[in-house]
Amino acid sequence: MTRPLEPAGGLLPPEGRFPMLLLATVWGGLALVAAAWLGGTTASWATGHGWRGPAFGVQFAHALVTEGPGSSWPRVPGAAVTAGVVVAVGGVAGVTVAAVRAGRTNAARPFGLAGARDLAVLLTPASTTRAQALRPSLPGGASGAETGLALGVIAGTPARRRETTTVRASWEDVLLAVMAPRAGKTTSLAVPSVLDAPGAVVATSNKADLWAATAAVRARDTSEAVWTFDPQAITNSPRTWWWNPLTAVDSVEEASRLAGHFVQEVRAEKSARDFWSSAAQDLLTALLLAAATSRRSLHDVYEWLNDPVVPTPGVLLREHGYPAVAASLTGRQHGAPETRDGIYETARTAAQCLRDDRIMEWVTPPAGELPQLDTTAFATSRETLYLLSKDGAGAAGPLVAALTDRVMRDGVRAAERCGGRLDPPLVVVLDEAANVCRISDLPDLYSHLGSRGIVPLTILQSYRQGVRVWGEAGMDTLWSAATVKLLGAGIDDAKLAEDVSRLIGEHDVTIRSFSEGDRRRTTSTSLRRQRILPPEDVRALARGHALLLATGLRVGRLELLPYYQGSRAGDVAAATAEATAATVGGVSR
Ligand SMILES: Nc1ncnc2c1ncn2[C@@H]1O[C@H](COP(=O)(O)OP(=O)(O)O)[C@@H](O)[C@H]1O
Ligand SMILES: [Mg+2]
Numbered sequence: 001m002t003r004p005l006e007p008a009g010g011l012l013p014p015e016g017r018f019p020m021l022l023l024a025t026v027w028g029g030l031a032l033v034a035a036a037w038l039g040g041t042t043a044s045w046a047t048g049h050g051w052r053g054p055a056f057g058v059q060f061a062h063a064l065v066t067e068g069p070g071s072s073w074p075r076v077p078g079a080a081v082t083a084g085v086v087v088a089v090g091g092v093a094g095v096t097v098a099a100v101r102a103g104r105t106n107a108a109r110p111f112g113l114a115g116a117r118d119l120a121v122l123l124t125p126a127s128t129t130r131a132q133a134l135r136p137s138l139p140g141g142a143s144g145a146e147t148g149l150a151l152g153v154i155a156g157t158p159a160r161r162r163e164t165t166t167v168r169a170s171w172e173d174v175l176l177a178v179m180a181p182r183a184g185k186t187t188s189l190a191v192p193s194v195l196d197a198p199g200a201v202v203a204t205s206n207k208a209d210l211w212a213a214t215a216a217v218r219a220r221d222t223s224e225a226v227w228t229f230d231p232q233a234i235t236n237s238p239r240t241w242w243w244n245p246l247t248a249v250d251s252v253e254e255a256s257r258l259a260g261h262f263v264q265e266v267r268a269e270k271s272a273r274d275f276w277s278s279a280a281q282d283l284l285t286a287l288l289l290a291a292a293t294s295r296r297s298l299h300d301v302y303e304w305l306n307d308p309v310v311p312t313p314g315v316l317l318r319e320h321g322y323p324a325v326a327a328s329l330t331g332r333q334h335g336a337p338e339t340r341d342g343i344y345e346t347a348r349t350a351a352q353c354l355r356d357d358r359i360m361e362w363v364t365p366p367a368g369e370l371p372q373l374d375t376t377a378f379a380t381s382r383e384t385l386y387l388l389s390k391d392g393a394g395a396a397g398p399l400v401a402a403l404t405d406r407v408m409r410d411g412v413r414a415a416e417r418c419g420g421r422l423d424p425p426l427v428v429v430l431d432e433a434a435n436v437c438r439i440s441d442l443p444d445l446y447s448h449l450g451s452r453g454i455v456p457l458t459i460l461q462s463y464r465q466g467v468r469v470w471g472e473a474g475m476d477t478l479w480s481a482a483t484v485k486l487l488g489a490g491i492d493d494a495k496l497a498e499d500v501s502r503l504i505g506e507h508d509v510t511i512r513s514f515s516e517g518d519r520r521r522t523t524s525t526s527l528r529r530q531r532i533l534p535p536e537d538v539r540a541l542a543r544g545h546a547l548l549l550a551t552g553l554r555v556g557r558l559e560l561l562p563y564y565q566g567s568r569a570g571d572v573a574a575a576t577a578e579a580t581a582a583t584v585g586g587v588s589r
């Protein structure tokens with residue numbers, strides 16, 4: 001009969017436990033008796049009675065148990081013997097307990113995944129050294145949140161060591177997190193990142209949760225402005241400022257970029273750059289440029305969209321030095337009516353949020369005096385910008401994407417002006433990015449944001465959700481460009497689970513087998529290559545845990561650190577309660 005035992009390193013099967021326990025008891029007892037002998041004899045030597053003691057054996061053990069240690073060293077003062085024995089026995093017991101604990105910690109993390117030594121560059125003191133190199137303004141000995149965004153702790157870390165062993169991304173990392181709904185994306189990543197960010201923060205969402213938990217706390221911490229862009233009344237924040245998307249449109253390229261954010265809405269479903277969406281982007285580019293150069297507003301753009309033969313934008317473009325764009329626009333206006341109407345219809349669908357007056361009042365000149373958001377100054381401040389939009393057609397998503405894109409690119413420019421990188425860094429938390437912040441070239445932006453001190457954290461519910469927005473190639477680029485990736489609970493994508501399992505790799509496991517023949521039992525061991533974490537284990541990752549894939553490091557398993565278990569839980573809970581009450585009150589009014 002051949003029956004393999006569990007691979008070495010795993011828990012022993014029940015039939016293997018009894019002999020191990022017996023062995024441990026015998027050796028443990030022997031070690032304690034030996035420690036007692038050593039302790040007593042040392043006491044004898046220390047008190048001037050020479051290195052003498054009773055013969056080590058069963059008799060000594062018996063006397064030790066029945067009469068106490070004093071009887072074995074009758075000439076040495078009893079107190080000295082007792083002290084020596086207690087110290088030696090205590091030492092051995094302490095070392096044993098520590099070893100067992102360490103063994104348990106190791107057993108909690110599968111053999112082959114990264115431990116503290118593998119992830120040392122993301123832990124103190126290495127993270128502090130790296131932060132100081134990236135942020136010259138950081139005072140010596142800076143620690144904690146100043147040195148990087150907290151990702152979690154290595155699974156199995158004892159509670160008392162969590163504060164000091166937090167794994168942190170550096171200020172030149174660009175991050176991507178993929179986790180199922182309710183796996184802790186907002187509570188364990190978005191909220192802590194916003195609260196801990198040392199400089200300016202941009203945070204997007206389609207729900208009020210992130211804003212409710214952090215807006216008031218950020219305002220108190222930084223004493224700087226908190227801007228909430230909420231044209232669809234998700235948080236019911238009053239409109240106290242406005243943003244003009246046309247301010248920065250000073251070239252065909254900028255106009256085309258802004259148009260792209262609108263067109264992404266219709267492209268999302270088709271994923272390919274088909275004729276209609278490309279033509280609609282060209283049309284919107286011309287109209288946005290015409291409005292921007294003549295200091296008009298998005299109201300005019302929407303009006304022109306509804307009148308395919310209006311000559312005004314063409315005239316304005318020619319007047320302001322864009323004859324080529326004007327020619328292309330008028331050519332389109334005088335083309336075959338079916339084609340022209342198709343293009344206009346696509347462009348109107350792409351820009352349908354401009355139809356909504358509630359949305360338009362946030363992005364067009366207000367009737368009274370309201371401050372305008374200055375995206376250039378924002379990057380170097382400690383201000384906070386929340387961007388909220390509902391999902392779906394007609395929502396403010398294109399404007400959220402446009403404003404996020406604007407702030408990030410102004411951040412890059414500000415960084416270039418001040419020596420290469422922003423200090424403190426600009427943290428951009430894109431919670432529910434695939435729903436509300438579909439910046440079409442986000443995957444390409446990723447590669448240079450990190451080197452400029454801009455730290456984006458894109459949070460998705462699944463890999464496929466990213467593919468739907470950026471296409472297979474785009475999502476692949478985003479995945480490769482992200483230097484820190486966190487995969488949480490609920491990876492139900494067979495291909496991703498398999499890919500990640502393969503990335504984690506294989507290790508050798510020892511297989512012990514025993515065979516029972518006629519009255520003889522033989523044991524043999526063999527080596528087998530086995531996945532460190534098979535795909536089914538990647539899929540079955542528990543809530544609150546995540547796999548960390550950081551560039552150049554072995555894959556590790558982290559326990560996430562939700563804000564409600566952290567030191568600021570009280571502050572955040574109070575802020576959330578207050579914000580929620582205000583939101584609900586606003587809705588019922
Ligand atoms: N204050 C809290 N105390 C305990 N559990 C909470 C608290 N807030 C949220 N949770 C739980 O944490 C889990 C993760 O929530 P969340 O981070 O919002 O998920 P998502 O990944 O969808 O953003 C949910 O199951 C939620 O019920
Ligand atoms: Mg969430």
